[in-house]
Amino acid sequence: MAVITKIEIILLKIPYPHSFRIALAEMDSAQNIIVRVHDNDGLVGVGEGCPPLFVTGESPETAFEAAQLYAKILLGKNPLEIDTRLDELERFMLKNTAIRCAYDLALYDLLAKHAELPLYALLGGTKQVIHSNRTIGMDTPEAMAKTAKLFVNGGAKSLKVKVGTRKDEDVARVRAIREAAGKGIPMRLDANQAWDELSAISTLNAMAEYDVQVCEQLLPYWNIEGFKRLRERSPIPIMADETIFDAHDAFRLASMGAVDYFNIKLAKSAGIHGALKINAIGEAAGIKCMLGGMSESLIGVSAGAHLICACPNIALHDMDSPSHFSEDPTIGGVDFQASGTVTLRDAPGHGADVKPEWIENSTKIVISG
Numbered sequence: 001m002a003v004i005t006k007i008e009i010i011l012l013k014i015p016y017p018h019s020f021r022i023a024l025a026e027m028d029s030a031q032n033i034i035v036r037v038h039d040n041d042g043l044v045g046v047g048e049g050c051p052p053l054f055v056t057g058e059s060p061e062t063a064f065e066a067a068q069l070y071a072k073i074l075l076g077k078n079p080l081e082i083d084t085r086l087d088e089l090e091r092f093m094l095k096n097t098a099i100r101c102a103y104d105l106a107l108y109d110l111l112a113k114h115a116e117l118p119l120y121a122l123l124g125g126t127k128q129v130i131h132s133n134r135t136i137g138m139d140t141p142e143a144m145a146k147t148a149k150l151f152v153n154g155g156a157k158s159l160k161v162k163v164g165t166r167k168d169e170d171v172a173r174v175r176a177i178r179e180a181a182g183k184g185i186p187m188r189l190d191a192n193q194a195w196d197e198l199s200a201i202s203t204l205n206a207m208a209e210y211d212v213q214v215c216e217q218l219l220p221y222w223n224i225e226g227f228k229r230l231r232e233r234s235p236i237p238i239m240a241d242e243t244i245f246d247a248h249d250a251f252r253l254a255s256m257g258a259v260d261y262f263n264i265k266l267a268k269s270a271g272i273h274g275a276l277k278i279n280a281i282g283e284a285a286g287i288k289c290m291l292g293g294m295s296e297s298l299i300g301v302s303a304g305a306h307l308i309c310a311c312p313n314i315a316l317h318d319m320d321s322p323s324h325f326s327e328d329p330t331i332g333g334v335d336f337q338a339s340g341t342v343t344l345r346d347a348p349g350h351g352a353d354v355k356p357e358w359i360e361n362s363t364k365i366v367i368s369g
């Protein structure tokens with residue numbers, strides 16, 4: 001029987017050359033937790049958690065601490081019994097979804113390595129090339145239009161646009177980007193909870209002529225009834241992000257008919273296990289999903305890409321976080337191009353790991369029995 005013998009926990013600090021602004025925050029670096037789960041067969045499963053304080057309530061410091069508590073629950077147990085292991089983690093300490101995601105990804109990576117299969121094949125999927133949208137952070141309409149043109153000229157197949165200040169500013173952003181990008185490029189908006197119901201409906205009506213594919217999380221995370229009311233009147237389809245973490249949220253939203261799309265993020269769903277459940281509920285309800293991200297390196301992005309290959313209902317792909325880094329701290333995994341094109345490789349598991357020099361130079365701790 002496979003047994004977990006040792007867990008390394010690493011806090012990576014990855015600087016951004018340019019800060020990135022959304023309605024909730026301005027970010028100048030990613031601080032991600034990597035877990036490397038070793039077993040008695042000499043295999044290592046690697047997972048990543050991106051703790052976003054303003055979405056899951058986890059900081060890099062609390063996640064680093066929580067990772068150590070969870071490690072003690074896992075040590076000495078069979079890593080291949082994924083459902084049971086993840087259930088034990090949740091029962092021991094609720095929430096903390098980003099750091100539980102790190103363990104979920106590591107356990108799936110380990111299982112696929114035992115099976116000597118790439119993760120997408122283990123999950124029953126078919127290898128494909130994925131086109132992530134490129135994301136434009138909030139700025140002046142002129143600066144955002146310039147970035148849009150750069151992305152489209154660089155081969156981007158779709159754009160995601162951060163909005164969420166005043167109506168006139170947001171409409172000016174969308175107008176300028178549509179003019180710069182030209183017709184035919186799908187444009188997705190994300191207001192990151194910035195609007196109330198009245199301003200949302202008025203802003204969406206003013207944006208309708210610019211061919212917006214979907215608008216994400218217009219309202220505060222708690223306002224599910226507001227989403228339902230908005231959906232009945234909106235000229236633009238609506239997506240839930242910060243409102244949906246797990247299968248229970250997905251079931252509630254689907255039952256109410258409150259949104260057109262779910263945005264699954266591994267940091268919210270606590271990894272692949274929870275993401276599969278959300279996607280199944282979406283599929284049963286006729287709701288397409290997006291796979292979104294926080295500030296993942298190519299470890300989290302690789303795991304997400306393998307998941308997409310196994311879930312045709314995850315139709316929209318927003319996984320361009322590595323484009324913010326001047327250097328990715330990982331080796332292996334998927335190939336990510338600046339155009340947003342993601343190509344899978346056939347190594348066992350998700351195939352990504354941390355570069356030894358990044359392990360060497362980062363805050364880390366080893367938990368063993």
Ligand SMILES: [Mg+2]
Pocket residue numbers: 190192216217241242263292
């Ligand atoms: Mg979002």
